[in-house]
Amino acid sequence: MKVDVLLGLQWGDEGKGKIVDVLTPKYDIIARFQGGPNAGHTLEFNGIKHVLHTIPSGIFRENTLNIVGNGVVIDPVIFKKEINALAELGVDVKSNLVLSKKAHLILPTHRLLDAASEKAKGKEKIGSTLKGIGPTYMDKTGRNGLRIGDISEVYFLEKYKTLKQKHLSLLAQFEFDTSELDAMEKTWLAAAEELKKLKHIDSEHELNNAMKTGKAVLAEGAQGSLLDIDFGSYPFVTSSNTVCAGACTGLGIAPNRIGEVFGIFKAYCTRVGSGPFPTELFDDDGELMQKEGNEFGATTGRPRRCGWIDLPALKYACMINGVTKLIMMKADVLSCFDNIKVCTHYNYKGEEISHFPYDVAESLVSPIYEELPGWKQDLTGITDLDNLPIQLISYVEFLEKELELPITIISVGPNRSQTIHRDKALA
Numbered sequence: 238m239k240v241d242v243l244l245g246l247q248w249g250d251e252g253k254g255k256i257v258d259v260l261t262p263k264y265d266i267i268a269r270f271q272g273g274p275n276a277g278h279t280l281e282f283n284g285i286k287h288v289l290h291t292i293p294s295g296i297f298r299e300n301t302l303n304i305v306g307n308g309v310v311i312d313p314v315i316f317k318k319e320i321n322a323l324a325e326l327g328v329d330v331k332s333n334l335v336l337s338k339k340a341h342l343i344l345p346t347h348r349l350l351d352a353a354s355e356k357a358k359g360k361e362k363i364g365s366t367l368k369g370i371g372p373t374y375m376d377k378t379g380r381n382g383l384r385i386g387d388i389s390e391v392y393f394l395e396k397y398k399t400l401k402q403k404h405l406s407l408l409a410q411f412e413f414d415t416s417e418l419d420a421m422e423k424t425w426l427a428a429a430e431e432l433k434k435l436k437h438i439d440s441e442h443e444l445n446n447a448m449k450t451g452k453a454v455l456a457e458g459a460q461g462s463l464l465d466i467d468f469g470s471y472p473f474v475t476s477s478n479t480v481c482a483g484a485c486t487g488l489g490i491a492p493n494r495i496g497e498v499f500g501i502f503k504a505y506c507t508r509v510g511s512g513p514f515p516t517e518l519f520d521d522d523g524e525l526m527q528k529e530g531n532e533f534g535a536t537t538g539r540p541r542r543c544g545w546i547d548l549p550a551l552k553y554a555c556m557i558n559g560v561t562k563l564i565m566m567k568a569d570v571l572s573c574f575d576n577i578k579v580c581t582h583y584n585y586k587g588e589e590i591s592h593f594p595y596d597v598a599e600s601l602v603s604p605i606y607e608e609l610p611g612w613k614q615d616l617t618g619i620t621d622l623d624n625l626p627i628q629l630i631s632y633v634e635f636l637e638k639e640l641e642l643p644i645t646i647i648s649v650g651p652n653r654s655q656t657i658h659r660d661k662a663l664a
């Protein structure tokens with residue numbers, strides 16, 4: 238068996254959590270491969286609305302193993318809170334959640350360094366979620382990091398203190414207030430101790446053995462392709478490879494073992510934090526999208542910036558990821574518009590282009606739109622493909638033609654049940 242991958246094609250928050258939960262019954266294992274608690278993946282079913290940050294979105298389904306892979310960065314404090322919130326809902330994670338020994342730990346001082354770096358950048362700040370993601374990946378690539386596998390070793394505290402000291406000298410250079418560190422550290426060490434109760438595994442072996450024995454694996458991405466450290470709108474990106482290749486390095490899966498690549502996108506586009514966004518709307522339409530889509534960050538609560546769908550960006554994401562199947566989310570949010578705009582090209586330095594260029598700064602790029610008729614009909618109660626309005630089907634077919642890929646799922650609401658399948662293999 239090969240590993241399927243589900244990942245975001247825009248700037249995150251496409252609805253990955255919902256669709257991983259929908260698809261989980263088809264898989265034996267769900268594995269997160271990058272990112273950390275900067276992610277917020279929302280699941281809704283049976284009157285429950287739940288946000289997961291580090292734990293894979295297969296956790297609510299029985300008989301599914303959830304793996305936090307080596308490419309993920311873990312904050313023990315947030316992780317413990319996630320486990321407690323699940324326990325309140327009756328989900329016991331002891332048997333179906335395991336951690337890679339090679340996943341790196343986010344220290345309290347990583348969080349302080351994140352805040353210090355953002356403060357120092359002033360107006361140029363990234364708009365980080367301030368979860369310590371950037372500094373943790375910096376220590377990983379700088380070969381200074383602490384990993385899950387270190388927690389149970391006798392040298393753990395010593396190694397922790399050495400890294401903390403290094404961070405403190407950096408924080409002193411930033412002249413950053415560290416008065417909260419003692420309290421943060423106490424909570425962190427206690428939470429790290431709790432992590433020992435979970436199984437720490439060599440997840441690359443677990444996953445490759447699973448494939449050999451015919452088990453079905455779905456790799457769950459976090460963030461989105463346009464936040465990728467290499468291919469995103471740098472420097473306004475996150476610090477990991479969010480694209481499909483990240484599933485190989487973040488789980489230990491060989492490139493030729495990748496099966497389907499599900500690329501997920503909103504019927505429009507959003508972004509939270511700073512950075513360029515060619516189709517961003519600053520008018521009533523943007524406000525309406527934000528309101529109808531309830532576009533507020535699942536991790537930070539910040540309002541998400543909204544705009545029309547951007548095909549040059551989506552085509553780029555499909556190319557980099559080798560997407561095989563598309564999934565379109567939040568079609569219901571566009572029900573309020575008479576007409577729907579699709580950015581098909583950019584005007585880039587005075588020239589019409591259809592590709593995603595090196596720099597998509599507002600001063601260089603302006604979107605060129607095509608307009609399609611809206612459907613002006615509530616979709617949230619529709620369960621049958623045949624009952625979808627003709628204008629929505631035209632919109633879907635227009636996107637399929639442009640992206641040269643099939644749209645296999647259309648989501649018409651946040652609930653698990655508000656999912657319309659166009660591909661029998663996924664239903």
Ligand code: GDP
Binds near residue numbers: 568
């Ligand atoms: P993720 O990070 O990709 O998992 O996405 P988030 O959970 O951060 O954001 C997606 C938001 O849209 C959540 O609040 C979901 O409950 C919600 N959502 C998902 N699919 C749909 C949909 O089809 N329609 C509407 N209206 N909301 C949706």
Ligand code: IMO
Binds near residue numbers: 511
């Ligand atoms: P999910 O998995 C949307 C954004 C932040 C910021 C930039 C860098 O829920 O789709 P970081 O904390 O990584 O240093 O922030 O990336 N960002 C996200 N935006 N969804 C996410 O995750 C995000 N994770 C990070 O807003 O602009």
Ligand code: MG
Binds near residue numbers: 250251277535
């Ligand atoms: Mg999210």
